[in-house]
Amino acid sequence: MSIQVEQVRKNFGDFVAVDNVNLSINSGELTALLGPSGSGKTTLLRLIAGLEQTDSGRIIFHGEDISHQHVSERGVGFVFQHYALFKNMTVFENVAFGLTVKPRKFRPNAAEIKKRVDRLLQLVQLDWTADRYPSQLSGGQRQRIALARALAVEPKVLLLDEPFGALDAKVRAELRRWLRRLHDEIHVTSVFVTHDQEEALEVADRIVVMNKGRIEQDGTPEEVYDNPANPFVYEFLGTVNLFHARVRHGDTLINADTQDKPASAEEVALPGFAYVRPHEIDVLHQAEEDAIAATLELITVVGPTVRLELQTAISDRVVHVELNKEQFKKLGLAAAQQVFLKPRYSRVFLGEGI
Numbered sequence: 001m002s003i004q005v006e007q008v009r010k011n012f013g014d015f016v017a018v019d020n021v022n023l024s025i026n027s028g029e030l031t032a033l034l035g036p037s038g039s040g041k042t043t044l045l046r047l048i049a050g051l052e053q054t055d056s057g058r059i060i061f062h063g064e065d066i067s068h069q070h071v072s073e074r075g076v077g078f079v080f081q082h083y084a085l086f087k088n089m090t091v092f093e094n095v096a097f098g099l100t101v102k103p104r105k106f107r108p109n110a111a112e113i114k115k116r117v118d119r120l121l122q123l124v125q126l127d128w129t130a131d132r133y134p135s136q137l138s139g140g141q142r143q144r145i146a147l148a149r150a151l152a153v154e155p156k157v158l159l160l161d162e163p164f165g166a167l168d169a170k171v172r173a174e175l176r177r178w179l180r181r182l183h184d185e186i187h188v189t190s191v192f193v194t195h196d197q198e199e200a201l202e203v204a205d206r207i208v209v210m211n212k213g214r215i216e217q218d219g220t221p222e223e224v225y226d227n228p229a230n231p232f233v234y235e236f237l238g239t240v241n242l243f244h245a246r247v248r249h250g251d252t253l254i255n256a257d258t259q260d261k262p263a264s265a266e267e268v269a270l271p272g273f274a275y276v277r278p279h280e281i282d283v284l285h286q287a288e289e290d291a292i293a294a295t296l297e298l299i300t301v302v303g304p305t306v307r308l309e310l311q312t313a314i315s316d317r318v319v320h321v322e323l324n325k326e327q328f329k330k331l332g333l334a335a336a337q338q339v340f341l342k343p344r345y346s347r348v349f350l351g352e353g354i
């Protein structure tokens with residue numbers, strides 16, 4: 001089931017929560033809506049679901065305009081952040097719920113319901129919990145049951161709003177890998193909301209980066225991470241260092257002297273900002289052309305990664321560098337040491353910057 005969002009707008013009073021959004025989601029894709037708090041992710045998801053009505057624009061499922069269809073007609077399944085399982089029902093009854101409340105002529109018989117629920121519980125690897133009550137499950141298990149329950153009615157589209165948001169980091173990481181594997185098995189068109197860039201990068205086929213009710217970029221995880229469309233996307237997708245830069249004949253001069261005098265009009269260097277990820281910087285003991293002198297202020301070891309914080313004379317901003325342990329040992333670095341930084345790769349956005 002493909003989804004098209006065309007020129008969709010949603011206001012709350014004077015506030016524009018979703019601002020003329022266009023989005024096309026392919027059938028069978030797992031798409032992440034990623035953005036900071038208040039960027040309109042949940043509102044867009046609720047508009048797709050039919051839990052909110054658009055002020056203008058259209059929502060199309062597989063070529064059919066469903067903008068005016070009621071939520072119950074759209075064939076969507078939901079999973080929310082806070083497990084909405086029925087406390088007084090067993091796991092089996094929870095998963096079976098959507099089937100048991102179907103009108104009689106659409107309702108499968110008891111044997112068929114049992115077969116389907118058993119199959120779903122196996123799919124989420126929790127068949128051994130069928131007779132338990134939600135209070136006897138961990139948070140992560142409850143979310144897997146919530147997912148099984150959403151899938152029971154065979155939705156055309158699965159919508160997940162921060163499904164792992166309330167869980168601790170380790171369970172969250174496990175569940176997101178599990179969701180990816182599950183999606184590879186069932187291929188139902190799915191859209192999930194998250195503000196966690198790591199989650200989006202790891203799980204999604206497509207990432208839609210939102211900001212202030214608009215889409216900043218829409219692409220594969222590699223596209224948005226390696227080729228961010230603008231500074232907002234760059235900054236949102238992980239730690240980044242900003243250096244003043246000037247661009248001349250396609251070459252970037254990081255921290256080039258801002259007084260630098262061009263010999264001719266063609267030589268004019270345009271001011272901009274070079275964005276460099278922490279793992280894209282080499283640390284040197286000796287000065288080299290284009291290397292930036294820096295003082296090492298803080299060393300933090302996080303598992304196999306060593307994070308450095310450095311201060312340069314040319315900016316107030318701390319520079320973040322990431323090395324693996326081997327590189328770090330080879331360099332023999334210690335706090336307060338003087339070093340030189342050389343970005344291996346940068347992406348430049350022209351303009352006077354942020």
Ligand SMILES: Nc1ncnc2c1ncn2[C@@H]1O[C@H](COP(=O)(O)OP(=O)(O)OP(=O)(O)O)[C@@H](O)[C@H]1O
Binds near residue numbers: 035039042195
């Ligand atoms: N029912 C409502 N009435 C008024 N304003 C609303 C309503 N729902 C959402 N908003 C506002 O619309 C904006 C977008 O909200 P939305 O929940 O879509 O953002 P979000 O990106 O999902 O954020 P979060 O990650 O915090 O959930 C917010 O500023 C919010 O306050």
